[in-house]
Amino acid sequence: MSTEQQEFRLSEEQLEIARKYDLTEKFVQFLDRHLVYPLIENLEFSHDPLEVENWEYNLLKDTYMTKFIEEKWLDLHPGEPLPKEFEEKQTRINDELVSLNESTKKTLDILSSQEVQESLKQDKSYNRDYLAKNHGIDDAKIYELYRFGKFQYNRGDYVMASDLLNNFRLLSTNQELNFSATWGKLAAEIISFSWSEAMNELNKLREVIDNRNYEGSTLDQLNKRTWLIHYSLFIFFNGNFTASDAGIDMTNAEDAELNEAVAEETAISEEANDSNKDKNKNLSTMIDLFLSSSYKSTIQASCPWILRYVIVALLQTQQYKRLRDVVRAVDVETYEFQDPFTQLLETLFVSFEFDNLSSLVEQISVLIETDFFVSNLDGQQLIQNLQELIFNTVTKVYEGITVEYLSKLFNEDVSVVEKFLEKKKDKVTIEEDGTILVRRQAPASVYQQVYEKTKAFNFKANQILNTAFNRAEI
């Protein structure tokens, strides 16, 4: 779904909605500027292109991606010569690149040599001693790797950056730098679409942040978690990126060296053809993470807008029952954050004022197309799931609803609704006058109820025991 298509499809009103509920502004403060770029690019269809270009320029002007910045500048100021400072910056960056390249070259060569590779062990301090003794690689040299990695990242050479940071992490014992190197690597992996790598990094970060003996203050921990949540959205929602996605163009334009990345990306897009299963699996992981108590409270405390993605994920994976867990959070945060998704939940689980549904559904369908993350999912599927949920709730409460009524709620044509009901033939019959009859399940017998309630006990208890043993064994 390329941006041009959307531009055609969206009416002025819909654009209004998209703009109103756009979260980019909120995201900017919790993402690296390189990661913000695709988000802003995504705004192109709902905002003035020139304006978006301006944002992009401002966003990246402090980075070292000079070529890109130059292009943007030329776009913004057509016909004007490039200001001198660009040139200066370019030379400065080149100088730094050369110097850092030289200073780290030796280290990298040594590290990649056969002999060194063989003699390195798991023990970090041993490695350091070994390298310092035999090859003269001291802490300063190692730190240079970090600097170079950061520099490369700033330049937009993410693959290189990730390599360098990885090397650095292997050698450095400085926890703090290691931590930030991991963040850097995570960002680099995300931009270069190596999702499994990114997932690894994410887990590493989680290990540090969720550690019970976390060193920083609680506030710091909260902030780190917030960052993590925002970063992770890329991974969870983009598990299968489509090739036409905006982010990749940027990196291509920037760096010809990115051939590897492109190769990787094509590989990924092949994978993307897999069924929704992978995606759903990703989302389930995300739901588990975000609904775990510490992350749930983080979301509530510092970034309630993430609730949108939780709701979407739940809808996508059809875990309707778990929606109830979110309802509480949505309810509490109403005064701070509201968007059509949370309102949907309010309507279906708290207020039961179904008359709002049709407008909500309309807004949601706009957002599904326009939201940077959600648009990666199968929009059709999402809408279907949504309809299913609405149908279930409404029929539970109402008797004698008509097809028209339902079509109003779904904000769709009658024919669509009929198709929808067609699928539910075994449960639903439509009478002549358009009334829908739903076969109600007789309340289960007490035996059945007790059975339902207790059947999972054995399994659950075993599971608990297993996790306990596993933990002890780690």
Add this chain to the structure above:
Amino acid sequence: MSRFFSTTYEAESSDEENLVSSDEELLYSSKESSEDELLEEELSEENSEEEGAEEEGDEDEEDDDDEDWGSPSDEDEEESDDEFGGKVRGRSYFLKGAKAGSESESDEESEDEKKVVKSAKDKYLDEIAELVEEIENHSMVEDWISIGNLFDQLLKLVVRHPQQHIPVPRQFIRCLVILEDVLAEYKANQKDSKKKLNATESKSLNVIRQRAKKSSKEYPNELAAYRKDADAFLSNDGTVSLSVTPSVDNFNKLSSAPTEKDLFNALRTIIESRGKRNVDQKEQLASLENFFEEAETPYEQISILLLQISVRFDLYSKANFMPPEQWKISLGSVSKLLDILDANRKYVVTETATVPDDIAIEPKANTKGVIEIVGSIASFVERLADEITSHLLALDPHSTEYIVRLRDEAPLYTLLLRSQLFYERVVPDSELTEPQGSQLARVVLKRLESIYYKPTRLIVFSEVNAWNAVDIKENSRIYPRLLSDAGPQNVTYTNGLIDSLCSVLYRQANSVFRKRAVLCHIYNYALNDQYYKARDMLLLSHLQSSIDTAEPQLQIHFNRALVQLGLSAFRRGLIHETQQLLQEVATSPRQKELLGQGVQRFQVQQSQVDKQRLLPFHMHINLELLECSFYTASLLIEVPLMAEYADYAKRRQSSPKAFRRVLEYHERQVFDGPPENARDHIMLAARALGKFDWKKAAELLGKIKIWELFKDSESIKKMITSRLQVEALRTFVFKNRSFFSKCSIAVLSQTFELEESKVRSILAKLIRNEDVNAYINLKTNTLDFVQNEESKPNKLEELVLTLSDKCGQIIERNEKLSVGGYQIQLDTKKLGQNRSSQNRK
């Protein structure tokens, strides 16, 4: 006063002896060679001051000479001549002084002085000197037992030295050195001569050894100094010399010198007499007043004021409160002090200044060119605030006197603002968390505490007044001056003010500041109807978990904040939250105590501490309002619940019983009189609601007068009415679900005067939550109840269901535990190893 001496003096205490000796040196030389009279005078002047700073008894003759000047009453006949002469001919005095100095070695001189009434300090030092002497004597013969006793006494005396405003007595240091030597010697000898000590002797020897060691650890510098300088002091052949170049500056101050001496001696006497019995403090105050009029330099004025304020406080420290007139004078003094400090920016009064040896010497400016004087404006202001509170507590809150007294809060608030500005000037941002910054924090806390409970209007009013009293050029770093064009209801201003005051306190290292600040913050937000902000703050502060162990005053603060939050929730129509928040306090039989608004039960004796916890009347939260809000909230929750479950009493074990108990009590009454108090109204309303008569219930609740205390009572009544409609509908459905098969929604909407869509949504909620087995038929627009006799479980089945539910809960809890909680540690050792190896990876 003299720059040279104060520096050397402060810089290195080890030089003290040196200085003294050199001084005497100079003194001698000045007597011998009077080439330059001015210089000479200067020197002797400095000398006499230096002497004044000396603690040791044998150096005090100079001091007493000075004293003669100030207080003619205590001096001897023979000295009066000198004094007289001194006054007339300043120079000759110094010559005399010099002479006296030259003779100072002689004992007769000091003998003379002993006739003079000795100051407490001298006495104290003498005592120490005596003890040291004795110890020295006993140590010659190694009489450990007596040494032990004497040393004990000495130690007891020595700890009192800060009371006298002097550093560690040097005699004591000398004693320590002597003891150390003796002990070392004894140890050395012991090896040779195996002379046995008896049990008591060896015991006291050990005690002495330990104590001496401990004390010497406390004063390592002094000991080192003594060890080094003792020789120099003893081998004083006049070889030690220090060149003194008196500055012109010093010369200029000379003219005021005599009165100054005089003044500081008087001050010293007052300081020494503080806390003693039979001292006429009123007279002292009067004399201080006189001195103040005569005082010329800012330093003098500041010193006098500092003392004057403290003495005035002392005067009423035993009384329940300070009389308003006196309070006002104190207030005036403090603001005068601030005036002086504002006018003379290089003077700073702070608690963290070093305690001077002699108050007569003006401390030298520190590196920033600021002269620091010991004193605490923060304490003064705090004290003033406390005094007004205790007076208000003693007054009948309904009397005009109370209101008159309350007006004094305005000047106090101005003072708070001014002292805050003063500290802001003095304390750099970087030192906010240092001890110096805590003074600022104390003032800020007081300021916060005097406004947080007030409505916006009042805060703005007092702000305007206070800022008007401050120089127009002044502005606060913490929160800028209120611009006069701001309206009286400027909530953004007050919010900003309280936010920024609190943010100063949050940065404090001391958690007491932070806790207080956060509670005030919550209270204020709640008061201003910013419920969510206040609630989030309360949750984020995590105070609930630790409040049980906090000091009572903080608990009272916490309760107040909680109750205010509850009332705020009520105003917003958040009924469940109201009930939760208010429950604990509202149902407690000790409400008043919990809120610091008085003692509920009859207490035989009220201790001072208990009284301190109380808050003055104007800060009280209206208890009736609190109760009323709580019971109204409970009514809205519990009545439908009672309708829902017939066996309500049994089922809802966990729900608060307070409301039910009151209701039951009310129902037991044989005769229903017309409702009198708020509670009667609520109970009758509950009964009306039980019969779905929401109109009557609304009428009854609307009659309660206490609602008028809320800012917007009409809208609150409206809120209650609309809630009553909804709850009445729910009650109706619950009560009749087993009798009806169909129920027209139109009729329901008519009866309860709710829109049909609203009715539908309420019913839908009931159905969705499976509270009612029914569905809404859209075609007929009715609520169809499903009456299914078979599906009703019998007793046994019900029990089984409950049991399975409970089991489910246990498993769920276990799951939670295993995810985040404690894990079985099968082999801790192994676990540790694995963890470390993992870290290496």
